[in-house]
Amino acid sequence: MPGGVDLETGVRGRLRPRSWVFKLSSVRRDDGGGFTVTSERTIDTSYDPFAQEPEYLEVNRQFVDTLPLPAAKTVLDLACGTCVLGGMMRERTEGPLRLVGLDLSRESLTLAWGHLGVESDEVGTLLLEGSADTLPIADDSVDGVVMGNAIQLLDDKESLVSEVARVLVPGGFFAFNTSFYSGTYLPGTERLYVDWVQRALEELMERGTREGFRRKKGKGRRAISQRWLSREEYQQLLERFGFEIATVHERTVDLTKHSFETIGAYSGCASVVLSGWPVALASEALQRAAGPALEAAGVEVVPRQWLEMIAFRS
Numbered sequence: 001m002p003g004g005v006d007l008e009t010g011v012r013g014r015l016r017p018r019s020w021v022f023k024l025s026s027v028r029r030d031d032g033g034g035f036t037v038t039s040e041r042t043i044d045t046s047y048d049p050f051a052q053e054p055e056y057l058e059v060n061r062q063f064v065d066t067l068p069l070p071a072a073k074t075v076l077d078l079a080c081g082t083c084v085l086g087g088m089m090r091e092r093t094e095g096p097l098r099l100v101g102l103d104l105s106r107e108s109l110t111l112a113w114g115h116l117g118v119e120s121d122e123v124g125t126l127l128l129e130g131s132a133d134t135l136p137i138a139d140d141s142v143d144g145v146v147m148g149n150a151i152q153l154l155d156d157k158e159s160l161v162s163e164v165a166r167v168l169v170p171g172g173f174f175a176f177n178t179s180f181y182s183g184t185y186l187p188g189t190e191r192l193y194v195d196w197v198q199r200a201l202e203e204l205m206e207r208g209t210r211e212g213f214r215r216k217k218g219k220g221r222r223a224i225s226q227r228w229l230s231r232e233e234y235q236q237l238l239e240r241f242g243f244e245i246a247t248v249h250e251r252t253v254d255l256t257k258h259s260f261e262t263i264g265a266y267s268g269c270a271s272v273v274l275s276g277w278p279v280a281l282a283s284e285a286l287q288r289a290a291g292p293a294l295e296a297a298g299v300e301v302v303p304r305q306w307l308e309m310i311a312f313r314s
C-alpha cells in the first residue's frame with residue numbers, strides 16, 4: 001500500500017487526518033517496513049516561531065550536510081519543532097528515508113505536518129507528541145537521531161542520552177547542534193545579551209506598574225537552573241553512554257536585529273530569560289528591546305557560536 005503509516009492500525013497506508021499526529025504513542029518498526037503503534041496520551045506546549053530565520057536555516061543546512069545520512073533508512077528528529085531538520089534530511093537523502101519527528105509542542109507538530117507535506121509522503125513519516133527523555137520507541141529501532149538546538153532544554157541529559165542510545169541500532173549516529181552552551185558567546189558579546197534582557201525587564205516593570213501586574217515567583221523555568229554545558233562536558237556525557245565521538249565542530253552565525261526579535265518573540269526563550277512574567281508580554285518586551293540593545297552596542301550583527309557534535313553508538 002503506498003503512502004505513510006496508519007496510526008490506528010500500524011499498517012502502512014495514507015496518513016490519517018492531522019489530529020492523529022498528536023497522540024503520544026509507543027512505536028516500533030515492523031517487519032513490513034512500517035510502524036506499529038500502541039498506547040497513547042497527550043501533552044501540551046508551545047510553538048517555535050524563529051525556525052524560518054535565514055541564519056537559522058543556513059546553520060542547520062550546513063549541519064545536515066555533515067550528517068552520515070546515506071546509510072540511514074530511519075531517522076528520528078528529536079525535539080523536532082516544526083521539523084526543519086527532518087525536512088532538510090529528506091531533501092538530502094537520495095533513497096527513501098523514514099522520518100520520525102518527536103516534540104513536546106503540539107502546535108509545532110501541526111506546523112511540521114504542513115511543512116513536510118506529509119499527506120503526499122510516499123515513504124513513511126511519523127510525528128509524535130512526547131518528551132525526548134522517555135522515548136516511546138522500541139530498542140534498536142532507528143539508524144540516526146538528530147537533535148537541533150534543543151539538547152540544552154533537557155534537564156535530565158543522562159536520561160536523554162541513555163534513551164537515544166537505547167533506540168539507536170548499533171553503529172547508529174547521534175548528532176546534535178546547540179547555540180546554548182558554554183562557549184556560545186564570543187568575547188565581548190555577552191554584555192549585549194545582558195543589556196537586551198535588562199531593557200526588556202525595565203519595560204516589563206514599568207508596564208507592570210502602569211497596568212497592575214508583577215512577576216510571579218516560582219513561575220516558569222529559571223534561567224539559572226539551565227547551566228549550559230561546555231563542548232567537553234557534552235563529549236564526556238556521550239562517551240559515558242558508549243558513544244564514540246566522530247566530529248565536534250563550532251560554527252559562527254551572525255545574528256541580526258531581526259534574529260534577536262524573533263528569538264525574543266519565542267515564548268520558550270521569554271519564559272526562561274524573563275521567568276515569572278506573563279510570557280506574551282515578556283516576548284513582546286524582548287522583541288522591542290532588540291533594536292535598542294544592538295544600537296547601544298553600536299553593532300548591526302552579533303556573531304555567536306553554534307556547537308555541533310556527531311557520535312556513533314558502539
Ligand SMILES: C[S@@+](CC[C@H](N)C(=O)[O-])C[C@H]1O[C@@H](n2cnc3c(N)ncnc32)[C@H](O)[C@@H]1O
Nearest residue numbers: 051079080081084103104105131132148150153
Ligand atoms: C529551539 S526549538 C528547536 C526545534 C527544532 N529542532 C529546530 O531545530 O528547528 C526547541 C524544541 O524543543 C522542544 N522541546 C523542549 N523540551 C522538550 C522535551 N523534553 N522533549 C521533546 N521536545 C522538547 C520544544 O517544544 C521546541 O520545539
